[in-house]
Amino acid sequence: MSDSEVRRDGVHGERPGRDALVGQGLGEGGRTARRRGRRRGRRGEQLMVPEAEFTSYYGRPVISRPTWQPRDIAGYFFLGGLAGAGSVLAAGAEVTGRPVMARALKISSLVAVSGSAAALVHDLGRPERFANMLRVFRPTSPMSMGSWLLSGYGPAAGAAALLDVTGRLPRTARAATAGAALLGPAVAAYTAVLAADTAVPAWHDAYRELPFVFTGSAATAACGMALIASPVAENGPAVGGALFGVALETAAAKAMEHRLGMVAEPYRQGRGGRLMRAAQGLSAVGAAGAALAARRSRTAAVLSGAALLAASACTRFGVFHAGVASAEDPKYTVVPQRERLARRAS
Known part of the structure; x- marks a missing residue:
């Protein structure tokens, strides 16, 4: 029991040291601990329980699945790459005195x-x-830029092919060939930028390497078409271009998968993974056939060219299906976001 008593003129008989002292009683060590706690709060609170595993609301995707049809958009990717790289190779063939290759590639680019x-x-x-x-x-x-690019490239490629076939207006034909060759690399690669500009994880996160994958794939396709349509005496540049395209595409794809980490899983699993592995196998077969026998055998050149064309198509369709798979699974959106936030906080 306390002997203190509250009267009209105040409290009497209270024991000393009973007042509530705000900010006192902890000593210098306590104040230092509190300052450290505030500093830790500014850096982020210390977790007292393990971080929860990733879950989503009934497994629903976080972003909308692409509504593009594979035949249309993956085909659009592949054919644009074949056209753009073909115009570059056609201009080179014309300058180096390979008329059959030049004409074949101009026609294939127009188609x-x-x-x-x-x-x-x-x-x-x-x-x-x-x-x-x-x-x-x-x-x-x-x-927007792709639409304008196609609007400029299409007439140039068409004029180059038609004037070469008819033999009319040679100066205009050369100008059209040069114009198509100048726009060709952009036509071959801009679809990679178009895909990377979306929120689809497997495309968006691959914005650094995907243009190189598409450029290498386009060169592979164009050189494959050249091997199919050109005589053996003219297909030397196509062989060298095929080796360059396969090397560029393979190196860029490996670098992309290494950098993406978990987001690269759709490029190794499911339909996208199967198509990407098929592309690698066909590229290896086509490149080996082109390097070893295409300059001596017409049959080997055609078979190697067909393998290279198929490899390029598999790459474009594989990239498309990998992107769709990454959009359907919410973990490819949420988990990388959490990792980026954790890196920024640390």
Whole structure:
């Protein structure tokens, strides 16, 4: 019992040292500990329980699944690459005195870009939607720039092929060939930028390497077409180009998978993984056949070219299906975000 008593004039009989002392009683060590605690709070609280494993709301995707059709958009990727790289190789063949290769590649580029545009328009649903994209010139939009690029490249590739076949207006034909060759690399690679500009994890996170994968794949396809359509005496540049394209695509794909970590799983698993492995195998077969026998045997050149064309198509379809798989599984969106936040906090 306390002997203190509360009267009108105050408290009487209280024991000393009973007042509540705010900020005192802990001593210098206590104040130092509190300052350390505040500093830790600014850096992030210490976890007292293990971090929870990843889950999502009933397994629902975090982002919308791409609604593009594989035949249209993956075909658009492949045919655009074949057309653009083919125009570059055609210009080189013309300058070095290989008329059969040059004409074959000009024709194949015209057919390929026509098929690529048709696939894009089919996916859009109505042809006027492509024309509507030309109403705006927006350098920050890959779709806008791609539409203008195709609008400039298509007529140049068409004029180069038609004038070469008819033999008319040789100066105009050379100018059209040069114009198509200048725009060709952009046509071959811009679809990678278009895919990486989306929120799809396997595409967006691969923005550094994907243009090199597409460029190597385009060179592989164009050189494969050259081996199929050219005589043995003219296919030397196609052999060298095929080896370069396969090396570039393989190196870029390996670097991409290494850097992406967990997000690279769709490139190794499922339909995307199967297609990417098929592309690697066909590329190896086509490159070996081209290097060892394509300059001596017409049959070997055709078979090697067909393998290279198929490899390029498998790469484009594999990249497409890997992207769709990464969008359907929410972990490829959420887990990398958590890892990035953790790195920033540390």
